[in-house]
Amino acid sequence: MEMAQELHVLAVDDSHVDRKVIERLLKISCCKVTAVESGTRALQYLGLDGGKSSMGIDGLKVNLILTDYSMPGMTGYELLKKIKESSVLSKIPVVIMSSEKILPRIDRCLEEGAEEFLLKPVKLSDVKRLRDFILRGEGDDNKETEKNIKQVCSRKRKFQDDSMTQSMLSAVVTAHDIELSSQESSASSESQQPLSKQSKIG
């Protein structure tokens, strides 16, 4: 069987913690990851800064750019704009992540051409959904590639169902238990829902 081509994702985030987590989420979803800490570094990697690009002709094509919104220096929005303004890179889908659900911000990003806006903390289901969306849009043998990647990815990882609580304490503590015990909680948790209604991804 022909080895499925892995998707290559460029992740941009100034937070060490978030870079590590997003990298893991992407690797579990069978994506190649390049994680950088700023918009400037991202542009360098993509070859937009006039300098030599790390992207070779043969190998390192980027299939998706996943960037945080709030970063010092260049924001994710500014990075998005620069990518969409580039004739070479504008076709690469860009997804913005943010811990803040600010509707005008979300609208602005989507209008500028972002594929989707994800609320942090990003979940494994978000990443898998993104991966599947990108797979559907890549190459000629979409269906075959998509199926292959999903099969290979399933075999690689023993724990398949990310809706199941995998923690060793699943017998004692589940998300449901926490739900019950925090009913009186005054701290409201931020919505974890991706805004797929407003995005192009259905």
Add this chain to the structure above:
Amino acid sequence: MHKYSKIMEQIQRKLAEYTASLYNEKILDEQFIQLQQLQDESNPDFVVEVVSLFFEDSERLLNELAKTLNQTNVDFKKLDAHVHQLKGSSSSIGAQGVQRVCISFRNYCDDRNIEGCLKCLQQIKIEYTLVKNKLETLFKLEKQFVDAGGSFPVV
């Protein structure tokens, strides 16, 4: 077929109770469980590594916050930026106690309320120290469990 020793059962129970208490006392939230789900045999130290990064980041940010609040003319924009970062990383690992104080802190920054900010800084230090101690204890208990022959996830 596994046959757990009595000692291992005791450790396992202790670990389960301890972990449950962290959620019940609202020190950790569901995001921590999400992180644990990302750990497996190929990445057995994932959670410890992420939490270590969180500790590093937090300590740096707490220092920055103290410095910024110590200035004659407090730069509230800078203050807010640091708190935003701390809020983000605490949210990413599920440290809900720290995250909660960050939310209040940002409100005081918006109001340019130095007293409020100073109070929040004290509170964040308390919450941070608490979650740090709790997580370090958790990791110790997990290590005891593994050393006694246990493995994750519990079958």
